Amino acid sequence: MLDLLTDVLSRVPARCSYAEARHVATDEEELLVRNATVDRIASTSADGVGVRVRSGGGWGFAATREATRAGVEHALARALAIAASQPAAPAGPRVPCPPARGHWASPLERDPFDVSHEDKLELLFAAEQALRGDSRIVRSDATCESRRVQTAFASTEGAACSQERVECGAAISVIAVDGDELQVRSYPGAHGGSAACAGWEHVLGFDLAGNAPRIAAEAIELLSAPDCPAGRRTVILGAEQLALQIHESIGHALELDRMLLLEAAYAGTSWVSPADLGALRYGSQHLNITADATLCGGLGTFGWDDEGVAAARTALIEDGVLRAALSDRGSAAAIGLAHSGGCARADGFARQPIVRMTNVSIEPGEAGTLDDLVADTDDGLYLETNRSWSIDDRRLHFQFGTEVAREVRAGKLGGLLRNPSYAGVTPQFWSGLDAVCSRAQWRLWGVGNCGKGEPGQVMRVSHGTAPARFRDVQVGVA
């Protein structure tokens, strides 16, 4: 395929100053056991080619499922016609990048596509059965997913590379209802669990069946638990909720295209401006954030991004001070950077690359384990597992809900509290960070439903987190 793409690109007309072609083949599989039966067992294979060109200052992109010479040539011609039809605009600069060459594959022990349906269903049935038993549980789910993405990328600047990523994940969840009260509980995380760029060993590590009775019991307990009280409180966020907190109030806010107003009509802008880089205090001195596409196991891990820029690790926030943004070749050039941040990513062959998160993580602190952090807290709340999320279009004012909260009194965890929620303003919230658990508690959390772009693109990213403590947080807003 690389030879075909390279050959077609060698014939682009002279008026075309840049062209790239990306072949993407995606295999996906999803199994869901619900309420004691197989509710869904589905697989999809799709492949095609997306061609992006720059001609006369305008950009055009055309995608086709015809991964043949005729198909790619037709897509190239359509992309050129689209570029030519655009209103005239100055050709913005792009930072240079060495031509990507070679092949990269994500490491794994056991390919999830080699595990039979029967073995997967056996694991899911065992977990789902352990969720049932109380008539108030109206839905019990055990699910797993597998994904393989093979990409070949070529450009008129000499790039010719290929890569293969394999991902998988699994989750269990229950919905319990008693009259007008409805509660949910999930493991290892909400919204489909926590996938990783890894093999089936990642799924086996969850021990779904072992955790199922606890999840079910907590959902039932929540039905009659006290409501989480409102007030300004010290809050310890569980690692999974902290992943979404970082995703929404740091990751998206630091996308350079948003700062440059290029996403103003959809995803939004940012409260951060390019002029803030290197100077803005984003949070307390305990806040250290990196974007790292080289991390083993991350959904934002790759060999090259979808502009052919090599994977990199970038410090975004150091000791609470903003140092860098997430960028692609165009946005980096727009603010005078020398290099792209390597954050151009596309959802399949039929979408063009846009600025995306890779693996945006908080670096571990020195607060020990979660038990140590609780023991160090006199009065507060522990919030775990995301249930709802919302943030404004500048990524400044947010509101989250979690599945559970627990009171923290004199260094000990109390009983469950239901319907917890908290709200804040991004820099004030992160200024309240006063402790992050240590590396032993740090792990990657996959977020598989990040929407951005038009037409819409769903991106899969990971966030490394450990439980962390925040002071003076407004709780009980919903």
Added chain:
Amino acid sequence: MSLVTRETPLQTAQRALALAGPGEVQVTVVRERSLMSRFARSAPTQATAVDDTTVEILVVREHHAALAGTNRLDDEALLATARNADRAALAAALGGAGTHPGLAEPTAPAPPRGGSDDDEAQLDPARAGAALRATFAVAAEHGLEAFGAWTAGAVQTAIASSSGAQLEEEVTDSFMKVVCRDGQGRSGYASATATTADAIDPAVLAARAASKVRDAPAAELGPGSYPVVLEPEAVGLLLEFLGSLAFNGLAHAEGRGALSGRLATTVAAPAIDLSDMPLSARTLPRAFDLEGVPKASLQLIADGIAQAVVHDLRSAALAGAGTRSTGHAVAPGGAPDGPAPTNLVLRGGSARDVEELCAPIERGIYVTRLWYVNTVREKETLLTGMTREGTFLIEDGQITRPLRDVRFTDSVLRLLAATEALTREQRLVSEGEFYGRRFAYGVLCPALRAGGFRVTGATTT
């Protein structure tokens, strides 16, 4: 081009069905051709053309359904896909009794539908370029920058099944949105949704968006409850959420829906009359759902009283008592999250315009659109989200000043119960979001005035 690309989607579905061999099989073929052109700061940014066809083969064995899909149309790929589905259904059957009720009974082929536009003309990139130029010109006249997107699509859907279904239709759609913005970051929004690009005037949209950029300092409102006027874009998004929280027959049958135990009771103000009207030409019409069940109008709320929920084949079977699919499957074999209404229509009221809606309000909020809305508690239809690009303070019956965007946390059903008036005019609105395979849908609704809109926060500088 190869021979297979000249097939119609229905011919492809029939070929795949023949390759799948005997058994209970449904083949769904969807071909998307679309064009999306984005812009920011009055310049084009990204333009995306898509031409893709997906084939999904559903195999049912011993009441277990399995689905396999591909976008390769050669016989070898279709045969392999059918075998994948069959193997998966067999594996599922090893787990015990299945619950799939079987494929839909065949129905008479629906008449061809879709927009009147010629597809190729609709997808001409020159048309997108002209729309952008017209928008930029109007924004410049107002001293503003334009941001937004223009898009058009033609999606053909065909279903062939072993039970005898032979269905094919095309849905064409177009959507444009314009955000006008000044140097201080003040912005205004306008959008339009239609079955053809001809029905959308970019200059009119740009002028409407520009009119919402007011050269005045923004007022602030603290947390509390306020009278509110919601434009159709805001009403439509709330109704979309209501569609999944209240009218999802699967959630209802499982006892977790917002209307569980509340059908035939008053859930909204008497002026609220909500239906799903998939055959109405004022929506984005569809003749059948993705299980091949014919679509028809369904009253959901009449005079404030909850009437019905929507079903696909599986949710209807779960509901029992002779419940039948209402033609609301959104995936072959039914989606795991259940059925959904896709052509919601909220009846208009008697108010002449939004100014008349504002007139009785002493101090309240005017909302153009909502953003990042998400569910807080499902059974209460409790949502949270932000206002965006056109939030104003209403004082003494008139829109007086821009207002800083506010966060609301409120129940859709409570807002409908507190609805006092609606405009006569309805508008087809959508978010214009096209994730995955293009599936255009919108809500036809008026603007409305409601009491007690619950504000829980506001943006800061």
